[in-house]
Amino acid sequence: MSAIGATRGENVTAAGVIALLENGRILTTPVLRAAVDRLAPPMDTIAAYHFGWIDHTGRPADGDGGKAVRPALALLSAQVAGASAETGVPGAVAVELVHNFSLLHDDLMDGDEQRRHRDTVWKVHGPAQAILVGDALMALANEILLELGTVDAARATRRLTTATRKLIDGQAQDLSFEHRERVTVEECLNMEGNKTGALLACASSIGAVLGGAGDADADALEEYGYHLGLAFQAVDDLLGIWGDPATTGKQTWSDLRQRKKSLPVAAALAFGGSAADRLGELLAADAKNPENGSLSEEEFAMRAALIEEAGGREWTSQEARRQYATAIGALDKVDMPDEIHRKLVDLADFVVVREK
Template sequence: MSTIAENRGEPVTPVTPAVDTAGVAALLERGRTLTTPVLRAAVARLAPPMDAVAAYHFGWIDAEGRPTAADSGKAIRPALALISAEGAGAPAGTGIPGAVAVELVHNFSLLHDDLMDGDEQRRHRDTVWKVHGPAQAILVGDALFALAGEILLELGTVEAGRATRRLTAATLRLIDGQAQDIAYEHRERVSVAECLEMEGNKTGALLACAASIGAVLGGADDRTADTLERYGHHLGLAFQAVDDLLGIWGDPVATGKQAWSDLRQRKKSLPVVAALADDGPAARKLADLLAADAKKTDAEFMDFDEAEFAARAALIEQAGGRDWTSEEARRQHATAVAALSDVDLPERVRAELTALADFVVVRQR
């Protein structure tokens, strides 16, 4: 697939990492345990019924308002923020306001994305717009976004101001990425470079912020914060590449989404774009099918049976889109880990950031 190779960037040998599963689980649980009480308190500030709608979205209550232990997400961003603070020599708790602010922005984006994409399921439950209506999904998303800045600025420190500026810049990039994603759904062709730029904005920006915001709150200089941000950016690209694979070939039992979910939404995700960049017969057949699909209404398209989506997934794989995306995830992982060598970090912190990067590449949901 020589047409894709030009977009590869600096040469880094990709490898499939061996993951310290127990160690990563402990880091994620720490992030979840330290962050959730503060996150709950922040959400409780919202006016009714937004507080209850947000609590449903986070998995704390069911649609009838009863407490539940639903899946609340992977907690990678909170884990990064806490480790980041320790990277600056501060206690992990210093990063909690940053972790909460990033989680609020992340969930603001999920609420809006689910509505824009028409997703009816997230984490094995009906999405907010499906249960509470589109208006509540929009309002609660907006409220979470505003709350994120408030949480940081309430600290009243110079470091909080620096952290807020970074979070605001990341949010703008995230929104840019979502706008690009929507625009690409209606274009017949998207280049690999455009797709990587979009994913760097939509996913990489907020993970980059999570990886640096704790350090900023801990008093790190801009060089340290920028380096951690670069690590997080490439981690985000690896994360999204894996997400793109799961969006087509993921097990619905693990992902909580429909089979072939990204194909159902006509997403120009990385496997699709990489496959179309090939010049073989599978790529040409795929291009013809997608061009025909573009002329169909959403209702006609959603009437496709499973065999239709399976056929498109098979063509993407035959054209090399699946293998290339897997390799790209590993390459971005290697670039993220390599960035850590450019900053002076405690060895434990470096090992933990590496372990989280390893986890991102091999996850199944």
Template sequence: MNQADTSTGGAVSALLERCRTLSVPALRAAVGRLAPPMNTVAAYHFGWIDADGRPSDSDSGKAIRPALALLSAEAAGAAPETGVPGAVAVELVHNFSLLHDDLMDGDEQRRHRDTVWKVHGPGAAILVGDALFAVANEVILDAPSPRAPDAARRLAAASRKLVDGQAQDITFEHQERVTVAQCLEMEGNKTAALLACAASIGAVLGDADDALADALDVYGHHLGLAFQAVDDLLGIWGDSRSTGKLTWSDLRRRKKSLPVVAALAAEGLAAERLTTLMTGDAKKTQQEIEDFDEAEFATRAALIDEAGGRAWTEAEARRQYDMAVAALDRAPMPVDVRERLEALADFVVIRQK
């Protein structure tokens, strides 16, 4: 890592720490609105307590979405505190989706801990996810801003797209062929829509004009696609000690992620071999795939790499990053805020290193 990388990393760390200082108390207060035992289950999910109810300091996420909400308020010339309701609401919606996704995907680990459905049961995961979604809407509508209804509309639209994306993702797992365009559309819904909302909701609460809010929305959308491209790479080649998930996690779940889809769309022997293997998977149960030995998953990952799926996804992450940064040029804002938004984009794209 060079000196510039170190400087950027330090700036982002300070930014995320400031975000936690401002938003976590409000997030805890929002979760505190839930009736028992949902408040306890939610506290476990956020890493505030362990499975036995004892205080815990487990990692509760990188806080990228809340940080975007605070920065977008500052982009509009408002205090960062103006964006706190948006930061909390977006984080609640994000975690609503995680609770449900873990259950639907059968994931037993998140951030090196058992998932909520594994500890408290599927019913609790569904109910707490629903409750977080409801509280998110309360929080944004309670925001002390005349533009709270406009912010709520953006949050509602992003939430709908997020659910659309998850439905597409599940469908793709059982669909023999998925195009790169379809995959990007799904990821634009499932991941980018909420990041776009996070990047603009603080500005709306800060009474920004539509031009600024929309430019920040475009920035967040492309940043979200870059974020998901990197996540797709980690889902195959990521270190389980860093991701908190099993090795080859996306391959185990038959996910049609960008590296897989790009490799299948390529020409050559590696793409043909990969197509044959994955076509054969359609006749297997999920348990049969889970029972593959490590060598089988390693072979598939190598074929994806050889067919060009890894390189294409790395290039796509960079392309989306470039479009995110270019969108900032269309959004007049204080220079220091723009620099922090660009530093956050840098962090998202290089986080696999």
């Protein structure tokens, strides 16, 4: 993915993006912690563990809760509307709460035991607590916005609830794919648009809405975030098969272990040819024996090689570039300061150009 950033040469400044993310974290974390403190015990401490603020024994930890891309987008979108970054803080916090609701539930449904190099909540505290804390975070997200009591807050809440519903739709689609022999590329893109694109779209517009932006500008910012989400997910799908565990925090071949029909898989099957035919045979056998989890490391490596040979890896890399270009093009529909436009482009580069 480095070719995306390379096209902009010296305009991409890693230090500037890191400072942008850090500013988002500084502004939102105190409000996020205060929101989590509203939860009844033990949900408050379990949520704090999930965010990386404490370890499994309750002692303070130095986890940062992720890259803070969504908060940064929310704060920047407020500035697009001519408001201060602080205006977007409630929106940033609300989006983070919904995002982490989804992570808690997805980890349980997917059986993931590690997130950010630590045991997941369901692994430490049990499935019931993971479900409860996730539900509580989603409720808190709407509470944070609605207690502002403004017309713009109501508009922002409407966008957030729509994005949340689409996110849940996407997870349901993702789970259903695991029990099918194959899915089309179009189905996969629709699922990923719901599961990943919808919330990034909301993050990219919610600050602007809180800042009084009109629907046309908010919709254009959502378009930017939606396609950025699809680009992000395309890269994530590559990492899910070929990513370095030291970077991803997950097992090798993690998506293959979970039988995910991600973009590289769907694209490989669509191309046809001997490698695609062999891959299709293996996936058909999986569908007939869904409880078979005894594949060896060599078999996972062979499947990854078949996907690459069939063209799924290269097509997905190109799709990430296409979605990135569409996202950047959407910014031209909004009148905004050049500095804010540049930051949104730089942030998009950071999201899409990731180590594989």
